[in-house]
Amino acid sequence: MVELGNFIDLYSDDDRLDQVESKLNDNTGVWNNGGNKPITDGKIENITPAKPENVIATGLFQNVLVEWDFVNALYIANYEVYASQIPGFTPDISNLVRKGKSSMYTHKADANERWYFRVRAVNTHAVAGTFSEEAMAQTARIISDDILFGPNCSQTEGIK
Numbered sequence: 001m002v003e004l005g006n007f008i009d010l011y012s013d014d015d016r017l018d019q020v021e022s023k024l025n026d027n028t029g030v031w032n033n034g035g036n037k038p039i040t041d042g043k044i045e046n047i048t049p050a051k052p053e054n055v056i057a058t059g060l061f062q063n064v065l066v067e068w069d070f071v072n073a074l075y076i077a078n079y080e081v082y083a084s085q086i087p088g089f090t091p092d093i094s095n096l097v098r099k100g101k102s103s104m105y106t107h108k109a110d111a112n113e114r115w116y117f118r119v120r121a122v123n124t125h126a127v128a129g130t131f132s133e134e135a136m137a138q139t140a141r142i143i144s145d146d147i148l149f150g151p152n153c154s155q156t157e158g159i160k
Helices: 014-032 145-149
Strands: 056-059 063-067 076-084 096-100 104-108 114-123 135-138
Touching: 056 114, 063 114, 063 135, 076 104, 096 104
Parallel strands: 056 135
Antiparallel strands: 056 063, 063 104, 076 096, 076 114, 114 135
């Protein structure tokens, strides 16, 4: 219901809007240059990365695709992938095959090979997390006399 004589002042918020606009204008230089405070590794918290989860190795023809759950966190500098043809291997610098900030790696191999992999994350302070569980994959098996008849038999010896 409207009574004669009542009115709404359309310009009552002008002072408040002027204050907000003034504050924005006063800080424009700070916001445009990021406050002159670059983000450096020293400003990132030293959090030990968690063990990579769901590490899966898939054998292809002459490659093995290794995948894991990617954690998109600023404190993680990279992931390290270790590979060996020996089950239960101990990861070390001699079997480090990849450093990078992605959730997959394609390992070059030959056909008829079995490979084992472990992955870990490293933070920006060079603190490494726990290694993943070991994942295994077999590359494509190409049929040969050794596979059909055993390593010490030729094709003619295997047929009697």
